[in-house]
Amino acid sequence: MRIDVVTLFPDFVRQCAAVGVVGRAQQRELLQVETWNPRDYATDRHRTVDAGSYGGGPGMVMMIEPLRTTLAAMRDAVPEPVHLIYLSPQGARLTQGRVKTLAKQPRIALLCGRYEGVDERLLAHEVDEELSIGDYVLSGGELAAAVIIDAVGRLQDGALNDAQSAEQDSFSDGLLDCPHYAKPVHDALGSVPEVLLSGDHAAIARWRLKQSLGRTWLRRPELLSQRVLDAGSRALLDEFRREHASKGLVRQNDAAE
Numbered sequence: 702m703r704i705d706v707v708t709l710f711p712d713f714v715r716q717c718a719a720v721g722v723v724g725r726a727q728q729r730e731l732l733q734v735e736t737w738n739p740r741d742y743a744t745d746r747h748r749t750v751d752a753g754s755y756g757g758g759p760g761m762v763m764m765i766e767p768l769r770t771t772l773a774a775m776r777d778a779v780p781e782p783v784h785l786i787y788l789s790p791q792g793a794r795l796t797q798g799r800v801k802t803l804a805k806q807p808r809i810a811l812l813c814g815r816y817e818g819v820d821e822r823l824l825a826h827e828v829d830e831e832l833s834i835g836d837y838v839l840s841g842g843e844l845a846a847a848v849i850i851d852a853v854g855r856l857q858d859g860a861l862n863d864a865q866s867a868e869q870d871s872f873s874d875g876l877l878d879c880p881h882y883a884k885p886v887h888d889a890l891g892s893v894p895e896v897l898l899s900g901d902h903a904a905i906a907r908w909r910l911k912q913s914l915g916r917t918w919l920r921r922p923e924l925l926s927q928r929v930l931d932a933g934s935r936a937l938l939d940e941f942r943r944e945h946a947s948k949g950l951v952r953q954n955d956a957a958e
């Protein structure tokens with residue numbers, strides 16, 4: 702997969718994409734990240750890419766022309782058509798579902814805004830999709846681009862060492878991930894739950910699903926209301942809730958009510 706990033710801070714994006722799983726995916730040629738700096742396509746001496754906002758007010762807007770030529774160069778770099786995503790707080794919220802779909806594309810491009818944003822005419826003309834990584838405002842799209850590169854890059858076939866670990870991720874089946882433990886079995890902080898040492902794979906799978914359901918119920922109940930649980934999962938969640946109540950614990954959201 703190829704990801705082109707249009708950014709005023711190409712070094713930052715390249716460095717983010719050079720480490721860990723995503724860096725390894727690039728080394729293995731499963732992923733190619735290329736950056737394009739609109740300043741390189743500005744035509745004046747000062748390499749200007751922004752101008753004041755019509756109507757007044759503070760802040761600058763990224764102008765059409767340098768971006769138009771940058772995007773043209775980016776599109777023409779290889780024949781593969783490209784799905785262009787603009788990153789902004791006004792976009793649709795990124796989800797793991799969207800990440801999975803994007804990860805199957807042969808090529809996407811990420812347009813990072815700075816200042817107050819990008820001239821609306823360029824967005825209307827060039828952009829296929831607008832995405833936000835959350836309901837907060839960053840000073841530019843670069844961190845959001847790094848998030849997408851990471852989330853999409855790690856899903857490329859062969860990027861993760863253990864193929865199962867993507868399936869076990871939080872959200873991959875609409876639930877939060879279960880707790881994980883490593884050695885030692887006993888520590889001053891507590892012991893590893895016995896079932897995980899039992900070697901009984903069915904019991905371990907059941908325990909993990911129960912913890913996933915329970916954690917989702919505790920921490921992100923809205924995710925549970927968005928899906929229909931089968932009878933087995935419902936029974937496991939009921940078991941979790943009974944155990945939780947028998948420990949005298951109340952769910953935070955319930956305590957607040």
Ligand code: ADE
Nearest residue numbers: 788789790833834839845
């Ligand atoms: N640019 C600024 N804030 C952003 C956000 N929350 N998501 C994506 N891009 C952004």
